[in-house]
Amino acid sequence: MFADFDFDVILRSLPYLFYDGMTFTLTLTVLATIGGIFFGTLLALMRLSGIAPLALLAAGYVNLMRSVPLVLMIFWFYFLVPYIGQWITGGSRPIQVGAFISSLVTFTLFEAAYFGEIMRAGIQSISRGQVSAAQALGMTYPQTMGYIVLPQAFRNMVPVLLTQTIILFQDTSLVYVLSITDFLGAASKVAQRDGRLVEMYLFAAAVYFVISFAASQGVRWLQSRTAIVR
């Protein structure tokens, strides 16, 4: 089966695959993760705030984002973001955004819903006694959240947040539908140009696997360093 394999095609395209493709994939993953966790935490706080309009708004947003396929979101935003930008800035014409910005906005907003639910579970797992102790010391709501609840919630949720990040890392390949050159897109282009589909797709799969696995191991190490001693 491997007799006809042309591994050379992989070696020749490595620079293109990694400089062009992987940098895009990793950049999008990292930025969408950071943005997603930030807005997700905000969503979680809104849902748990006890202020009905905020809670309903956050719940509605999460439900919407989780009901629609990501690939559909990617299309929507690609066509919508210029108009949203025009509306926000009050411009006369739709704002030109590149495919990268559009996909970054899409992924951040989409992942915020998922990260938000993870953070909500994390916040709710912190016992009420911790909040009582913080309040008894005179801490305000922002102080209680910032110094006591969120640090613990975040640390407790690291494994789940990581799982979601790995999913996001793999989902970035969906930008294929916008003809953006992420890692999979790059592998695909080389495969079609050189007629070496099997080699390229096998290689791409192997790379995704190695990175995902390494990330899991990395976070296990991180957990052992930052775990709360109980």
Place this chain on the structure above:
Amino acid sequence: MIAIDQVSKWYGSTQVLKHCSTAVAKGEVVVVCGPSGSGKSTLIKCVNGLEPFQEGAITVDGISVGDRKTNLPKLRARIGMVFQHFELFPHLTVMRNLELAQIKVLGRSKEESDERGMRLLDRVGLREHARKFPGQLSGGQQQRVAIARALAMDPIAMLFDEPTSALDPEMINEVLDVMVALAKEGMTMMVVTHEMGFARRVAHRVVFMDRGEIVEDAPTAEFFGQPRSERAQTFLSKILQH
């Protein structure tokens, strides 16, 4: 110092506090006891506003706890509270537990907070554990740190909600000793506890609660010697057997 006047509280349609009235004068130590579900923990949590109440009034050092205009965090910073399950912050070291509220709530410098923290750790006999995490300490040690954490805020009064109920018997005394020393220094204390030995040693008054009501409120000697109400008598006979 603490005045509780006709306080009533409902959880939904269940009344958990019924017209409770009592007071704790400056320098006084009042023990609140009673069977499970009598509302003693609920009452003490109303004193610093951790639990809201629907009727009546509570004032601490003249400030009304129930008033919507009261700055509750500011008031709470002046009242220390010790919880049944210690509630130290597990992700922070012992020293950080002690200094955090001093720095962020009282605005003290880190040096001053650390110095006070160390002095208090010394006082409760835990100086060498400053860099440890709460998870590395025993229950009795954690509770002593919790007392130090509350004292670090220089409170005008201390509230204790069953401070030894979650401790193994051999650790109860180390915590009670700290509380006795505190009482002898003249701290105003309101203590919910089952430890009648402690009450007899330092309490000025004992308040007995049952089913949301304050049934008896008498000086210690009188409470133990001649309890007026039948419910208090029954309770005492059960609790003093072991």
